[in-house]
Amino acid sequence: MKFEALVEVRLRPGISDPQGATIERALPALGFDGVSDVRVGKAIRFAVEAPDEATAREMSVAVTDRLLANPVIEEAQVSVL
Amino acid sequence: MKFEALVEVRLRPGISDPQGATIERALPALGFDGVSDVRVGKAIRFAVEAPDEATAREMSVAVTDRLLANPVIEEAQVSVL
Numbered sequence: 001m002k003f004e005a006l007v008e009v010r011l012r013p014g015i016s017d018p019q020g021a022t023i024e025r026a027l028p029a030l031g032f033d034g035v036s037d038v039r040v041g042k043a044i045r046f047a048v049e050a051p052d053e054a055t056a057r058e059m060s061v062a063v064t065d066r067l068l069a070n071p072v073i074e075e076a077q078v079s080v081l
Numbered sequence: 082m083k084f085e086a087l088v089e090v091r092l093r094p095g096i097s098d099p100q101g102a103t104i105e106r107a108l109p110a111l112g113f114d115g116v117s118d119v120r121v122g123k124a125i126r127f128a129v130e131a132p133d134e135a136t137a138r139e140m141s142v143a144v145t146d147r148l149l150a151n152p153v154i155e156e157a158q159v160s161v162l
């Protein structure tokens with residue numbers, strides 16, 4: 001069976017995020033006030049061929065730990081849809 | 082009130098995704114078979130100061146359209162949490 005996985009990779013709190021800071025600095029000039037704490041992460045989607053959802057989740061977590069997130073500076077959240 | 086917004090920005094179907102293709106090519110060598118259609122997008126989180134959820138959503142969509150996604154090649158999904 002084919003499952004779809006969605007992995008959100010976020011920078012850990014305290015790790016500086018220049019991309020987010022740049023967005024945040026641009027907002028007031030565009031007329032957006034009241035937006036803060038902008039953090040830019042990755043959203044990775046892929047298809048997993050697995051016999052059941054538990055196996056699909058296990059594989060997705062393994063792929064994430066091995067290849068998609070750097071645990072020193074990032075944390076990842078894996079969802080199987 | 083403070084709301085948290087999560088915006089997922091994805092490349093539109095058909096737009097080439099070299100980052101996703103590179104991940105996909107690396108997987109078999111790491112022992113992961115059965116993973117396909119890897120697409121790398123962005124997950125942007127921010128805080129919105131707004132009187133209610135509807136206004137927060139409206140502001141988040143406006144910020145996304147204006148600054149976070151390029152509608153020619155990307156599609157965005159906005160969630161207010």
